[in-house]
Amino acid sequence: MICHHFAAGSCQSCRHIQQPLTEQLAAKQSLLQQLLAPFAAHEWLPPVSGPQTGFRNKAKMVVLGAAHQPILGIPGPDGEPVSLCDCPLYPTDMQQLLQQLQQFVQQAGIPPYRIDKARGELKFILLTRAQVSGEFMLRFVLRSSEAIPRIERQLPGLLQAFPSIKVVTVNLQPVHMARLEGEEEIWLAGEPRLREVFNEVPLYIRPKSFFQTNPVVAAQLYQSAREWLRPIAPSSVWDLFCGVGGFGLHCANGDIQLTGIEIEAEAIACARLSAQQLGLENVNFQALDSTDFAAGKNATEVPDVIIVNPPRRGIGNALCQQLSDFAPAYILYSSCNPQTLAQDLAAIDGYCLQRVQLFDMFPHTDHFEVLALLRRNA
Numbered sequence: 001m002i003c004h005h006f007a008a009g010s011c012q013s014c015r016h017i018q019q020p021l022t023e024q025l026a027a028k029q030s031l032l033q034q035l036l037a038p039f040a041a042h043e044w045l046p047p048v049s050g051p052q053t054g055f056r057n058k059a060k061m062v063v064l065g066a067a068h069q070p071i072l073g074i075p076g077p078d079g080e081p082v083s084l085c086d087c088p089l090y091p092t093d094m095q096q097l098l099q100q101l102q103q104f105v106q107q108a109g110i111p112p113y114r115i116d117k118a119r120g121e122l123k124f125i126l127l128t129r130a131q132v133s134g135e136f137m138l139r140f141v142l143r144s145s146e147a148i149p150r151i152e153r154q155l156p157g158l159l160q161a162f163p164s165i166k167v168v169t170v171n172l173q174p175v176h177m178a179r180l181e182g183e184e185e186i187w188l189a190g191e192p193r194l195r196e197v198f199n200e201v202p203l204y205i206r207p208k209s210f211f212q213t214n215p216v217v218a219a220q221l222y223q224s225a226r227e228w229l230r231p232i233a234p235s236s237v238w239d240l241f242c243g244v245g246g247f248g249l250h251c252a253n254g255d256i257q258l259t260g261i262e263i264e265a266e267a268i269a270c271a272r273l274s275a276q277q278l279g280l281e282n283v284n285f286q287a288l289d290s291t292d293f294a295a296g297k298n299a300t301e302v303p304d305v306i307i308v309n310p311p312r313r314g315i316g317n318a319l320c321q322q323l324s325d326f327a328p329a330y331i332l333y334s335s336c337n338p339q340t341l342a343q344d345l346a347a348i349d350g351y352c353l354q355r356v357q358l359f360d361m362f363p364h365t366d367h368f369e370v371l372a373l374l375r376r377n378a
């Protein structure tokens with residue numbers, strides 16, 4: 001695939017973009033097979049991939065340049081700002097809105113934050129798109145509340161030009177060089193959350209909750225989890241690191257007792273709303289640390305299936321030990337990091353690797369998602 005930013009050397013985020021997708025997939029599959037070789041999987045399903053372009057639903061733009069000429073993108077290799085509003089990973093309507101937002105910042109006269117001088121106001125613009133509707137959630141990450149009146153003055157014009165913007169917030173990040181977002185989120189306009197739908201399951205995106213960034217592939221991942229668990233017919237399921245509930249809600253039906261555990265309270269609020277809309281009553285979503293939750297349970301409370309979908313660091317030794325002790329009939333592990341997946345599999349005792357499938361959630365990069373089903377040894 002061609003990306004003129006990559007070809008010019010101004011953005012190198014997609015290391016493999018010039019390689020055909022089939023070759024990229026073959027390399028990922030081969031690495032995964034190598035890492036999981038010690039576990040002798042019974043069944044390897046073929047990799048799942050989605051479109052090569054326009055697949056990403058989330059843009060995190062650094063705001064660079066000056067107030068009279070802001071640029072949304074990244075600092076280039078020579079330190080000069082590079083506008084990534086036309087990055088081909090985003091759908092066309094999202095690219096158009098990013099262009100418009102670049103103008104919006106200029107018209108509102110909001111000075112971009114300068115890391116070198118620790119001066120200015122606007123640090124990032126975060127834009128998320130719902131695939132089902134083409135609606136957007138727009139967030140401004142600011143150093144302070146000083147620029148909010150300027151945003152509010154220009155906002156009605158923007159919302160009129162782009163009625164598909166449904167949620168607008170400001171996130172305050174007063175700390176210099178700190179992580180992307182701060183604690184405080186201020187709602188400016190529209191609705192409290194963005195609605196997405198995968199496989200007829202409503203899912204909600206709120207400012208601070210994690211959401212999968214490749215909707216086409218994520219929908220297939222959740223659907224596969226649902227299909228893999230169907231013949232097992234569990235009566236109870238835990239979904240640990242559940243986020244807004246995608247895995248658990250896909251597997252739930254009126255008969256399954258579902259418990260979802262996630263550290264972010266906003267994500268749990270979304271999961272509860274989805275469950276309510278699906279009319280599911282046997283569900284219990286709680287904002288807790290997964291390891292602490294498991295530590296508070298005893299062997300009589302263990303479900304038939306435990307789903308885990310941790311961040312890149314994996315589930316860690318303590319939770320691996322707890323899973324080994326609990327010994328549920330099945331563990332369904334969805335991982336975005338095959339290295340920590342392999343470490344965790346080695347630390348879980350008493351299981352065989354029944355099925356594995358690669359989901360190419362992050363084309364053109366080294367990253368991918370893996371779904372692995374573990375069955376308790378007889």
Ligand SMILES: C[S@@+](CC[C@H](N)C(=O)[O-])C[C@H]1O[C@@H](n2cnc3c(N)ncnc32)[C@H](O)[C@@H]1O
Nearest residue numbers: 210241242243246262263264289290309310311
């Ligand atoms: C890879 S995301 C998966 C989310 C969800 N399963 C999905 O499909 O969207 C990992 C999630 O784990 C949550 N998380 C991180 N550390 C956690 C912890 N110690 N206990 C529970 N959840 C945690 C994050 O907030 C994030 O939502």
Ligand code: SF4
Nearest residue numbers: 003005011013014087
């Ligand atoms: S992130 Fe976008 S602009 Fe950068 S290399 Fe990838 S496709 Fe090109």
